[in-house]
Amino acid sequence: MRNGPTWFNVTSIALGFSFLYLPIVILVIFSFNESKLVTVWGGFSTKWYASLLHNQQLLDAAWVTLRIAVLSATLATVLGTMAALVLVRSGRFHGRSLFSGMIFAPLVMPDVILGLSLLLLFVAVDQSRGFWTVMLAHTTFAMCYVAVVVQSRLVGFDKSIEEAAEDLGCPPAKTFFQITLPIIFPGVIAGWMLAFTLSLDDLVVASFTTGPGATTLPMKIYSQVRLGVTPEINAVCTILVCLVTLGVIAASIATKRQQIQREKDERAAFGAD
Amino acid sequence: MSTETSAKPKRTIGGWLLIAVPYAWLLVFFLAPFFIVFKISLSEVAIAIPPYLPTFDISAGWQDFKDGLSQLSFENYVWLTEDALYWKSYLSSVTIAGTSTALTLLFGYPIAYGMARCPKAWRPTLLMLVILPFWTSFLIRVYAWIGILKNEGLLNQVLLWLGVIDQPLVILNTNIAVYIGIVYSYLPFLVLPLYANLEKLDESLLEAAEDLGCPAWKAFWKITLPLSLPGVIAGCFLVFIPAVGEFVIPDLLGGSNTLMIGKTLWVEFFANRDWPVSSAVAVILLLLLVIPIVLFQNQQQKMGEKDA
Numbered sequence: 054m055r056n057g058p059t060w061f062n063v064t065s066i067a068l069g070f071s072f073l074y075l076p077i078v079i080l081v082i083f084s085f086n087e088s089k090l091v092t093v094w095g096g097f098s099t100k101w102y103a104s105l106l107h108n109q110q111l112l113d114a115a116w117v118t119l120r121i122a123v124l125s126a127t128l129a130t131v132l133g134t135m136a137a138l139v140l141v142r143s144g145r146f147h148g149r150s151l152f153s154g155m156i157f158a159p160l161v162m163p164d165v166i167l168g169l170s171l172l173l174l175f176v177a178v179d180q181s182r183g184f185w186t187v188m189l190a191h192t193t194f195a196m197c198y199v200a201v202v203v204q205s206r207l208v209g210f211d212k213s214i215e216e217a218a219e220d221l222g223c224p225p226a227k228t229f230f231q232i233t234l235p236i237i238f239p240g241v242i243a244g245w246m247l248a249f250t251l252s253l254d255d256l257v258v259a260s261f262t263t264g265p266g267a268t269t270l271p272m273k274i275y276s277q278v279r280l281g282v283t284p285e286i287n288a289v290c291t292i293l294v295c296l297v298t299l300g301v302i303a304a305s306i307a308t309k310r311q312q313i314q315r316e317k318d319e320r321a322a323f324g325a326d
Numbered sequence: 327m328s329t330e331t332s333a334k335p336k337r338t339i340g341g342w343l344l345i346a347v348p349y350a351w352l353l354v355f356f357l358a359p360f361f362i363v364f365k366i367s368l369s370e371v372a373i374a375i376p377p378y379l380p381t382f383d384i385s386a387g388w389q390d391f392k393d394g395l396s397q398l399s400f401e402n403y404v405w406l407t408e409d410a411l412y413w414k415s416y417l418s419s420v421t422i423a424g425t426s427t428a429l430t431l432l433f434g435y436p437i438a439y440g441m442a443r444c445p446k447a448w449r450p451t452l453l454m455l456v457i458l459p460f461w462t463s464f465l466i467r468v469y470a471w472i473g474i475l476k477n478e479g480l481l482n483q484v485l486l487w488l489g490v491i492d493q494p495l496v497i498l499n500t501n502i503a504v505y506i507g508i509v510y511s512y513l514p515f516l517v518l519p520l521y522a523n524l525e526k527l528d529e530s531l532l533e534a535a536e537d538l539g540c541p542a543w544k545a546f547w548k549i550t551l552p553l554s555l556p557g558v559i560a561g562c563f564l565v566f567i568p569a570v571g572e573f574v575i576p577d578l579l580g581g582s583n584t585l586m587i588g589k590t591l592w593v594e595f596f597a598n599r600d601w602p603v604s605s606a607v608a609v610i611l612l613l614l615l616v617i618p619i620v621l622f623q624n625q626q627q628k629m630g631e632k633d634a
Binding site for chain 1: 338341345347349352354356357433436437439441452454455457458461467469514517563567568570571572573574578588601604605615
C-alpha cells in the first residue's frame, strides 16, 4: 500500500497543484478575452497583445527592467559566487559569523526594510536616484540568493580534484577557472537565473530606490492594478509567465543533459582503467 | 561532509581579495544602511529635501557630535506608543502572519506528504512543479487572485451557478483574501523543506509499526509527525518571517481596515512623507523579527550538525 500512491496522496497532490496553478491558468485565459471585463468571457481575441505594442510607457518600463535585471543578475552572480567560495572554502577568519549572517539575513528580511534602508543610504551619500541605484539595490539582495544556490553546489563536490591541481603547481586562479567553475557551473547558471527573475519581479525595493525616469515594469503594473483590472495587464503578465517558464524548463533540460554527459564521461574514464 | 579545515589556511592576496570584495559590498549596502535607518529614526521630520532634520554630523568634530547626541529625539518612538495605529499594526501583522502560517501548514503538509510517498520516478517532476510558481512574479500571482475573488469574480460566478450561494460573497478587500494570498504565495516555502524532511523518513519504522498491528493513522501520529517536526518548524519560519512584513498582499487583496506593518510603513513613507517615523517603524519591525530569525538560524545550525 505505502509504496503505491494511495487515493489520499493523489487527491492532496491534485488539489494542491490545482490551487497553485489554477489562478495563473485563469489569468492567461482571460488575457485572450475580447471583452474589456476581466471576469466575463466575450470571445477569443489577441487585441490586448496588439495594444501592448502601442503602449510606449509600458515598453519603456519593460526595457528599463530588462537592463536592470541583466546587469544586476550578472554582478550578483560574480559577488554571490565569491561569497559562496568564502563560505565553503575559506575556513576561519575574523568576522566569519557576521559574514554568513549578512548572507542569510536578506533572504528573510522584509522588502520594505531593505528598500527603506537602501534609499536612506543613497540619500545620505547624496546619490541621485534612478537606474543605477535600483541596479545596486537588486544586486545586493540577489547576491545572497546566488551565494546560497552556489554554496549548495560547492558543498557536494569532491575537493580532491582541486587539491590535485594545486599539488601539480596550478595557480589558484587557474584552478578555479579550469576545474572549480566548470563543475559548479549549473549552480552558477541557476543562481544567475534566480537573480534575474528576482530583479524582474521586484516591486517594493525598486519603488523605494528609484528616481525620475526609471520606472520598472512591476511598478507600472502595480500602479495600473490599483486603478483597476484590465485584460492588458493580463497580457503583460502572460508574456512574463511564459518567458520565465520557458527559461526554467530550458535550464533544467540543459542541466539534465550535462549531468547525463558527465556520467557517461565518468563511466568511459573508469572503463578505460 | 566537513570541508572546514581546523588549521588556518595560508592565504594569498587573491584569497584575501576573495573575502574582502563580497564582505565590503555587504557592509556598505546591507549593514551600513541599518545604522542610517536607526540614525534617522532619531531625527525630526522637516519640510525639506530630504524631509528630516539631520541630528548629528559625524564629520563635524567631537564637540558637535556630543551636542548632537544630547539633542537626539526619541519622539518618534514615543509617538509609536501613543498612536494606537502602530501597535495595532504590529499586533495584527503578527496575528495575520501566524494564522496564515497555520493555514499554510494545514494545506502544505498533505502535499509534501503525498509527494514524498509518490513513486520515485514522479518526484523530480513534482518538485519542479512546486518550484515553478516561485519563479513567476509575486505581483502577478497576487494580481491573479483579484479577478477570482472579486464580487463579480470567477469564484462567486461558479458558486452562484452551482447554487451554493444566492448572494455573492464579499472576499476581496477582507482579511480572508489576505490569508488566501499569503497561503498561495508562500506555499512552496513550506512544502520544500517539509518534503526534503519527509523523503528521508525511514520507512522501516512504519513497516515495523504495521507489523505490530498499529493502525496507519496512529503510526502517522506517533512516528511520521514527530520525525517531521524539524521540517515543519523550518517551513513555518520561512512563511512566518516574510509574511509579517508583507506589503503587496495586504495592499492589493486586503481592505482599508487590514492593518499590516509593511503597509503602514509604506503609507507613512510614500503618502505622509514622514521619513523619521517610517524609520522608527522599520527599527521596531526589525527588532520584532530578530527573535524568530535567530531562533530559525539556531535550528538550522542544529540540523546541519545532526546531518554532518
